[in-house]
Amino acid sequence: MQSDKNIMKKTLLVGRHGVGKTTLKQVLRGEKPVYVKTQSMEYGDWLIDSPGEYAEVHGLGAALAIYSYEAEVVAMLISADDDYSLFPPNCASMINREVIGIVTKTDRCSPSRAESWLKLSGCKKVFLIDSVSGKGIEELRSYLRKSSYDKLENNMKSNTRLVH
Numbered sequence: 001m002q003s004d005k006n007i008m009k010k011t012l013l014v015g016r017h018g019v020g021k022t023t024l025k026q027v028l029r030g031e032k033p034v035y036v037k038t039q040s041m042e043y044g045d046w047l048i049d050s051p052g053e054y055a056e057v058h059g060l061g062a063a064l065a066i067y068s069y070e071a072e073v074v075a076m077l078i079s080a081d082d083d084y085s086l087f088p089p090n091c092a093s094m095i096n097r098e099v100i101g102i103v104t105k106t107d108r109c110s111p112s113r114a115e116s117w118l119k120l121s122g123c124k125k126v127f128l129i130d131s132v133s134g135k136g137i138e139e140l141r142s143y144l145r146k147s148s149y150d151k152l153e154n155n156m157k158s159n160t161r162l163v164h
């Protein structure tokens with residue numbers, strides 16, 4: 001498969017164990033989702049996956065802070081059926097990267113509570129997704145595309161039109 005490294009913004013996925021980070025990573029890369037427990041930080045071509053424990057255990061959180069410097073976008077994930085949020089109010093202001101929210105497992109229940117938690121944490125943009133059916137994946141994928149790539153693609157299209 002062709003690498004999306006130059007097309008997509010480098011994105012760090014953060015959230016509790018089992019929220020759906022690895023599944024989302026696989027779906028965004030066009031792979032068939034297969035359950036694999038994330039054991040350590042996994043740096044792919046543009047997606048940086050983290051183990052949920054790094055967000056849950058205070059002493060491991062520093063790894064997330066360091067990897068956020070590698071990323072252009074930090075995505076905070078909460079599942080639609082979560083009973084609580086790991087992310088304190090306004091915590092996005094401590095991250096000096098663009099922070100977006102993602103509500104996973106919207107096939108299970110209404111995403112409105114998780115969405116409001118993410119907004120309370122400072123996410124201006126929140127995506128509602130379901131990795132099983134693929135709902136919301138294309139919208140998220142196009143948001144994470146580099147705008148410079150879009151410009152280049154549009155230029156190439158208009159150049160092609162000029163040639164014909």
Ligand SMILES: Nc1nc2c(ncn2[C@@H]2O[C@H](COP(=O)(O)OP(=O)(O)OP(=O)(O)O)[C@@H](O)[C@H]2O)c(=O)[nH]1
Binds near residue numbers: 039050052053104131
């Ligand atoms: N129904 C539903 N299940 C999902 C969705 N996303 C993930 N799952 C399931 O949730 C379980 C955990 O998903 P993972 O992607 O491994 O979760 P994770 O956040 O990577 O977990 P850690 O690696 O432990 O941090 C798997 O059984 C997935 O199939 C979704 O959108 N809808």
Ligand SMILES: [Mg+2]
Binds near residue numbers: 021022023037049052
């Ligand atoms: Mg994982």
